[in-house]
Amino acid sequence: MADKPSILTDEMIAEIKAFLPRYPSKQAVTLPALHIVNEKLRYVPLRAVVEIAQLLELHPSQVQDTLTFYGYFKQDAPAGRCRLWVCRSISCALRGGDELLDHLAHSLGVKPGETTADGRITLEYAECLGACEHAPCVLANEKLIPSVSHQQADEFVQTVK
């Protein structure tokens, strides 16, 4: 039986392997590998978990166990092109973080954790983003948006392609 095509590309495999010399155990490359796959695919499907496990000489359940512990990795479907993390911890909550999250959920028509039908945005709540001087704040993929009003949030959402 022919092998199914690998979900990990040669590029991903090379990137993962480049981490191996940094650690005395292969298992320590689990989080770096999950990040590499997640960056490329915007999620880590079970097939990728199995292939990562093969690369790191682990049982797939070990990788899956680690993956499911952390809130960052999606598994069922790719995240939207922009993952919008709205902080709900105390400093942001005092300046309207919860209301901002509700507003975005309403205007985007999704609940936290869900992706808009056009695949543009995944709305997420976050615990403290560590940018409390900019409360309420939002992390849009790699961009921190400080002191966001509802209007600014709507305007930002429009700019996401």
Add this chain to the structure above:
Amino acid sequence: MPEFKPVLLANVGKPESYTRKVYEQTGGYQALRKVLKTLSPKDVQEQTKSSGLRGRGGAGFPTGLKWTFLPKDHPGPIYFCLNADESEPGTFNNRILMEDDPHQVLEGLIISCFATNSAAAYFYMRCEYPLAYKRICQAVAECYEAGYLGKNILGSPYSLDIHVHRGAGAYICGEETGLIESLEGKRAWPRIKPPFPAVEGAFRKPTVVNNVETVACVKQIFDRGVDWFKSIGIPPDPNNPRDAGSYGPKLYCLSGHINKPGCYEAPLGITTTELIEKFGGGIWKGRKAKAAIPGGISMGLLKASEFHCKLDFNDPGKFGCLGLGTAAVVVMDETVRMVDFLLNSCRFFSHESCGQCTPCREGTSWATKMMTRIKHGKGRLKDLDLLLEIAENMGIMPGTTICGLADGAAWPMKNCIKKFRDELEIYIKSTNPSGWMETAAVPALQLLDIH
């Protein structure tokens, strides 16, 4: 006393402060040169110990003393983990250092690794800090180019590699053994101690875990001297035999209902009032303060009448708070309802409990369910006692959990119910006029969004 000038934040705000070039213009890496040329690792340990430096990550453990717990003459390798998993609500001082002065952090880290004979350092950074990640990775590359990292640093026999390792969104990775488990590629379940990491840590080897601001202080100590460091701050409290003093500068994070939120540097021991008035420009909208978190949400609450509390390692305990924590002060104005504060706090900890110890997993979760019910007008006076019962029975202090997350979850509950009980009772009675006196079991409300 001469006016205090920022040291840790001295470069922050300068153009391109994150580059090696700018860092070296103000004497960057001179401390490292001096240490490698003139001191032995043991000297560095001793001087750090005598400086009185205590860990800036939350627990306040004396840094030099922690280093001396490493086994003597160990064949190695010894590992150094830099804890940059800053996630305590209200805290962002490490982010500022990593984004705007990454070389200060790296210089302190290299000196600390030299002191502990570490063969490799893992820079464990939370993944929600994309800019800090970029800046630290660039700065590490610049260090290799300049010979501050790699084989035979600056021609000395000492060699070191630094590897940046990203977390994946879990508060518990800031607990040092949770961090180690996470680094090893597992779920971040804290380990039972002993053995302490200094004896058996990452990859079963002796390991030191220190915070970002702590190593930045190490760099300053070897630039300016132990006497300079000890001239700042507050000596040990003679009435508290367990207090090791609060020396050195400290980064205070100020947020919440304040005119000028931000990260400010002051000598350890500034009062809450001074911080709010002198740096924060007072309470916003001309309002009055009601309460403040003294050092990250897990430290509990100060009432406005307690703002003379000194923000050092000793004083918050006198006001019933857990400690100084991360020195992140979150101010609440008079319009804040404490039921909202406490629900927010409980929700955070139930989300972040790692699930390993039952008292924490179930305790934080039930506290959130009860607070949700109270918030939605179905509270009973009895619930406050039940919440206290949960709070008093989860944590390292009662001996029911492996790590301190549950103590941190319990403290806001204890402080809030003790210091604001009247207000909570009034809320319960007024929102549940027909059921507040109920004592029979009631069903929890449906919760959709806590985990």
